């Protein structure tokens with residue numbers, strides 16, 4: 001039997017108390033559709049780094065496969081399916097089932113369709129928002145996924161009511177999100193740099209996943225489902241060179257959301273200085289410890 005690695009230390013927990021702001025960023029579905037996911041660059045940067053630099057031998061997809069308990073013939077709906085990176089891995093476990101991917105952003109939906117084109121599992125791609133599933137029949141799916149996307153959905157009440165409607169009795173709604181202090185070291189170097197630059201106060205906010213995180217998700221989901229089980233796992237990304245981390249920070253995370261929306265007060269010189277200051281800290285950590293660590297605390301709500 002393998003045990004899950006535990007990377008969190010009392011020192012990291014204490015640091016989290018100091019570093020992670022209470023208020024979190026909030027982004028609209030339109031911003032997600034028109035800015036973050038109008039191409040696949042953000043998803044590509046994240047997926048590459050989360051996989052190539054992980055130290056937990058079990059990947060995110062391995063954890064999902066455990067959680068989903070697929071027999072092979074299930075009908076699966078993926079809300080906010082992105083470029084189908086996850087679906088590509090799940091597909092062989094649905095050899096006699098079906099896949100329906102729904103996403104608000106046409107660009108990533110096209111990438112998803114291209115990725116799974118020609119595979120034996122029937123796939124349907126729907127452009128739409130996860131809080132309007134009116135195009136889908138009741139009791140149509142055995143599994144419904146919402147991975148790292150629920151914080152963008154405008155109407156959570158309508159979304160969960162709709163998920164309940166389209167999910168068959170005995171099905172599983174699999175919602176994956178983070179704890180607000182996941183990737184703490186990235187936020188630490190980011191906020192340290194912002195403070196040194198006397199940056200505007202509105203940039204000192206936590207991840208938008210704070211809207212429905214591993215901390216508050218049980219309370220938010222319980223009114224809609226009979227049983228809500230939380231399954232957590234950790235990972236630690238380790239970077240021995242600054243380049244891949246800086247790509248992850250700039251493209252994958254829009255400088256911890258500081259560059260997520262156009263802001264005339266923040267020009268390219270501001271972000272160049274910010275990256276320089278973040279990079280300095282990453283280089284210093286690599287010199288001191290051999291690598292720069294980014295500790296993830298992530299997980300899934302299994303709702304039945």
Ligand SMILES: C[S@@+](CC[C@H](N)C(=O)[O-])C[C@H]1O[C@@H](n2cnc3c(N)ncnc32)[C@H](O)[C@@H]1O
Pocket residue numbers: 029032033037079080081082083085086102103104105108128129130131146147148149152153154
């Ligand atoms: C961080 S990505 C996650 C993609 C995929 N689930 C994964 O984990 O690789 C978030 C996705 O949610 C989509 N999205 C944002 N708001 C949405 C909404 N209201 N309804 C459906 N999809 C949405 C985005 O276009 C994007 O593809």
